[in-house]
Every structure is written in structure tokens, then in C-alpha cells.
Amino acid sequence: MKRFFYYAFAAMAAICMTACSSDDDDDNSTTNEVTLPTPENANDAVQFVFSTPKASESTAEDAPQIKTIDITESSDIMIELRHPVSGTTVFVKEKATINGNTYTVNGTKVRGTVKVVENGSRITRSGSAKLIVNLDVIYTSTEVYQFKTEDGSTITVIKETPMTGDTAMDRLARTWNVLGIILDLKSSDVKAYKKWEATNGIIDLEKTLLKEALDQGVNLNADEQAELKKKVKSVTITKTRLFSIDYVDGSEDAATWNWADSNKSKVTIQLKDGKMGNKFIQDATDVSFDFKDDRCNMKMVTTFDDNSNKKWDVTLTIQLQSPK
Numbered sequence: 503m504k505r506f507f508y509y510a511f512a513a514m515a516a517i518c519m520t521a522c523s524s525d526d527d528d529d530n531s532t533t534n535e536v537t538l539p540t541p542e543n544a545n546d547a548v549q550f551v552f553s554t555p556k557a558s559e560s561t562a563e564d565a566p567q568i569k570t571i572d573i574t575e576s577s578d579i580m581i582e583l584r585h586p587v588s589g590t591t592v593f594v595k596e597k598a599t600i601n602g603n604t605y606t607v608n609g610t611k612v613r614g615t616v617k618v619v620e621n622g623s624r625i626t627r628s629g630s631a632k633l634i635v636n637l638d639v640i641y642t643s644t645e646v647y648q649f650k651t652e653d654g655s656t657i658t659v660i661k662e663t664p665m666t667g668d669t670a671m672d673r674l675a676r677t678w679n680v681l682g683i684i685l686d687l688k689s690s691d692v693k694a695y696k697k698w699e700a701t702n703g704i705i706d707l708e709k710t711l712l713k714e715a716l717d718q719g720v721n722l723n724a725d726e727q728a729e730l731k732k733k734v735k736s737v738t739i740t741k742t743r744l745f746s747i748d749y750v751d752g753s754e755d756a757a758t759w760n761w762a763d764s765n766k767s768k769v770t771i772q773l774k775d776g777k778m779g780n781k782f783i784q785d786a787t788d789v790s791f792d793f794k795d796d797r798c799n800m801k802m803v804t805t806f807d808d809n810s811n812k813k814w815d816v817t818l819t820i821q822l823q824s825p826k
Contacts, residue, residue, distance in 0.1 A: 538796060538824045541575040541676045544665040546600060548573050549742035550616070550633055551658040555584055558639075558647040563587055566639070568649055571616060573598060574740045575665070576677040579607050579616070580756070581639065582744075593746065593756035594639055595738075610752060613638045619654050633657045662741040670764035673793055674771075675741040677748070678822035680705050680734050681797070686817040704750060705734040705820075737800060737822055745773065745789075762788050769793075798822040 541547075555567035566583035569591075573579055579598035584591050596609035603618040619632035632654030639647045665672040680700050687694040698710040712730035733750040739759075746756035762770040769791040792799045800820045805813060 538667060538673060538676070539826065540665050540667065541577075543573065543577040543600065544575050544672075544675075546573060547575045547662050547675070547741055549660040550618075551660065552633075553656050553658065555586070556635065556649055556651070556655060558649050560647050565647060566592065568635070568637075571633075571635075572740055572742050572744055573600070573605055574677075574738060574742075574744070575675050576738060578677070578738065579605060579612065580738075580740070580744055580746070581612065581637075583639070593744070593754060595746065595748070595752075595754050595756075607637075611640050613640070618659075629659055631657055631659050660742055670769045671741055674739050674764075674769050674791060676824060677736050677738045678798060678800075679703055679736055679825055681821040681823050683710060683734075684817075684819040684821065685711075686819070688815045689812050703735060707732050707734065734820075737820065739771075745771070759789075767793050796824045796826075798824070 550571040552568060552570070555569050557567050558565050564585045564587040566585050568581060569584045570582040571579065572582075577598055577600070578595050580593055580595045582591060582593055594611050596607045596612040598605045598607045600606075605616040607613060607615075614635075614637035616637065617634040619634060633651065634654045635649050635651045637649045639649065641647065662671075665675070667673070680703070682697060682699040683705055684698075685694070685696040696714065698705065708731040712727060715730070732753070734747060735750050736748040738744070738746045738748055738754075743758050743760065744756060745759045746754040748754045757773045759771040759773050762772040764770065770788050771791075773787045773789060787802065787804065790801045790803075792801070798821075800822055802818045803816065805815050
């Protein structure tokens with residue numbers, strides 16, 4: 503998550519130096535009651551939290567451990583991995599199929615099954631249970647980590663109530679399609695406004711932010727340019743407090759979040775990625791969502807000082823639409 507916003511704002515910082523006059527921003531002040539389709543897996547969204555992070559079969563010192571496994575409202579499996587030595591956290595995400603208490607995934611990054619050994623006749627909304635894991639997490643062609651439990655590991659089960667469509671959480675929790683990106687920059691004497699629409703449901707960052715940055719002479723190294731060569735296809739927000747920007751190549755930038763403020767038409771969440779802070783964005787950054795019909799505008803607002811100590815106000819808006 504921090505990489506997406508870091509490089510986006512890095513590009514913006516240079517774009518604004520030769521910015522053109524701003525057009526008026528889209529009028530998003532009027533909000534309507536929202537009617538959204540219920541995600542296909544809304545009744546089964548659940549998070550499994552390991553009491554002790556689950557180690558892999560690898561003997562490598564910094565081999566990742568599973569901290570949580572989410573089955574999202576959109577039938578994705580999202581696995582939170584923690585590297586014990588470096589302390590870094592990585593999320594991997596694939597599509598899961600559900601058959602009773604068994605979740606099966608067969609993707610390019612994760613393959614295998616997760617099976618719940620129930621307490622009683624069903625998984626409770628919260629409590630403890632046993633989880634039998636048989637998963638391969640594929641980092642690269644040469645890095646495959648196997649996670650396996652023979653008799654099951656004790657976990658905490660966090661199972662959310664089914665969606666009703668009447669609460670802010672239900673309006674927010676889903677995978678959203680990306681329609682476009684809007685960049686709005688303001689300083690004491692310059693305003694800039696850029697808007698790019700998605701093509702076939704995809705925002706190509708290379709043809710938008712990266713191209714604009716390079717056209718303005720931004721000095722980006724190879725790694726930074728690589729991050730801005732991705733294609734954004736969706737944004738996922740879950741009831742169990744996960745947030746991700748999802749790319750066409752299967753990767754994602756993810757963070758955890760808390761409520762900052764919410765009502766039926768507008769929601770503000772606070773990203774909790776403690777390693778996000780840099781010169782362009784702040785730790786625990788707030789992101790707001792304005793709902794209108796079946797659409798949603800995700801806005802991230804920040805300020806920063808450029809190399810000449812000029813202060814800039816930046817708003818990055820990702821325009822979203824709920825899948826039909």
C-alpha cells in the first residue's frame with residue numbers, strides 16, 4: 503500500500519512544478535442513498551487469526567509465517583505473511599472456492615486448502631476453532647513456502663454478520679472496479695488538475711502517472727519506475743479491516759485499517775501501515791469514500807513541502823464502481 507501512494511505522490515510532486523491551470527473538480531458534494539449488490543460470499547466472510555504465527559516447512563531464517571487468513575466478501579483468500587527477522591509484512595491474494603468448511607485455492611501465488619474443524623454444528627461468529635492448512639505460497643519460481651498442519655492449529659475465528667446494505671461497513675466491504683484516477687494539486691500560486699479514465703476496466707499507471715512524471719523530467723530510478731508500470735484493476739475493502747489496491751499481474755498493495763468516521767453516504771478509514779510514513783504521505787493516513795448510486799470516490803488527501811519549501815495540498819481520487 504505504501505508503495506502505491508509513495509510513488510503516486512512522488513510523481514505528483516514533480517508534475518506540479520510545471521502544472522497547468524485547474525479545471526473545476528467533479529461535484530461530489532451531493533450524496534444519495536446507495537443500493538449496492540451483495541457480494542457473492544457476504545454470508546461467509548471470515549478471518550482466521552493464528553494464536554502463534556504459523557511457520558512454514560522452510561528452514562530459512564527469515565522464511566515468512568502466516569499471521570492471518572481472510573476469506574473476503576468477494577470470495578478471495580487473503581493471507582497475511584510476516585517475516586520474523588526483518589519484521590516486514592506481505593499480503594498474498596487469490597480467488598477461493600468454498601465447499602462446506604473447506605476453502606480451496608488454485609492460483610499462481612497460492613495453492614492448496616484451508617479446512618475448519620468446527621466447534622459444534624457451525625463456525626461461531628467469534629471464538630476459537632481448529633484449522634487444518636495445506637498451502638503452498640509461491641513467491642518466485644525458486645521460492646515456494648509450504649504451510650501444513652496435520653492435526654490442526656488453534657485459531658481465533660472472527661466471523662462477521664451477513665451484509666444488510668444498511669450500514670457503512672456493508673456499503674464499503676466489497677471489491678470495487680476502477681473507473682478512473684483524478685489528481686488535484688494546489689499551492690499558493692499554482693493549481694493542477696489531471697483526470698485519466700480506465701480503459702477496459704484498467705488504469706495503466708505507466709501511461710498516466712509515470713508518463714506524466716517522466717514528461718516533466720522527474721528523476722525516478724529503475725525500481726521506482728517498475729512500481730509505476732503496473733495496471734490497477736480493483737480496490738478491495740473487507741469487513742475484517744483489510745484494504746488492498748489490486749493489480750492486473752496479481753500483486754497488490756495492502757494495509758490494515760480502522761474506522762475514523764462513518765455514516766450511510768460517506769466513510770473515512772484510517773490506514774494503519776506503520777511503515778507508510780515518508781515525505782509525501784503520513785503514518786495512519788485517512789482515506790475517505792463518498793458513495794453515489796453504485797459508485798464510490800476514494801479520496802486520499804495529504805500535504806507536503808517540495809525542495810523549495812513550497813507547501814502543496816494534494817488530493818488523489820480513485821473513481822470506483824461496484825460490480826453488477
